[in-house]
Amino acid sequence: MKHIALVMLILTAFCLLQAQDSPLNSYLENPNSATFEAAYNFVGEQLASDSTAISYRLLQAQLAAMEASRLIDEVTPQAPALDASGKFQFANLLLSLNRFDDAIGYYNELNRDFPAWSCPWRHKGTALYNLKQYKDAEKSLQQAVQTNAEHYDAYIWLAKTQYQLKKYKPALKNLETALTLNPEAEESMDEAVSEESIRALHDELLKKNHKSRP
Secondary structure, three states, X not given: XXXXXXXXXXXXHHHHHOOOOOHHHHHHHOOOHHHHHHHHHXXXXXXXXXXXOHHHXXXXXXXXXHHHHHHHHHHHHHHHHOOHHHHHHHHHHHHHOOOHHHHHHHHHHHHHHOOOOHHHHHXXXXXXXXXXXXXXXXXHHHXXXXXXXXXXXXXXXXXXXXXXXXXXXXXXXXXXXXXXXXXXXXXXOOOOOOHHXXXXXXXXXXXXXXXXXX
């Protein structure tokens, strides 16, 4: 299915690029905010004429990803001058785009300068988890809960990490601690863990600990 969607995307882009004055061509030749908006809207017009054409939706997504990457490259030279909030926001953007190593570099700076700030510890733990660096992820997430004992997301990711490390007993304890907390207390724009996956993890940890639901 993914292969078919990719072929459709390539064919659609190829067809739209045939016209020399295509906004897509303009954006690819001179990427900026104005040419991006024109290209995105151009594809949107094609989509409006055929709302079932998934290739147009995929092309819009690809354009958005390209523009996000361009903007990040534009901001990166200015990132060292950002204040703590701006640096955290920028790191979170990198995290959302799966640029985990880049994000970790900024989280490390925030950890060094603001060691009592729980959120950068949690987000760094998530980045490390995605890199499968589970031991380092565990350390970062433990710092997150130590600096904020009510950090819901941190307990969830700590439980996920400890599950990967086969530390089932502390994983269950941390997950059940999370379930007593308010999930809305910590706003997070990246990789929200679904309730369904949390329930599945809880069931699996109960099984690993030879327990059953109360």
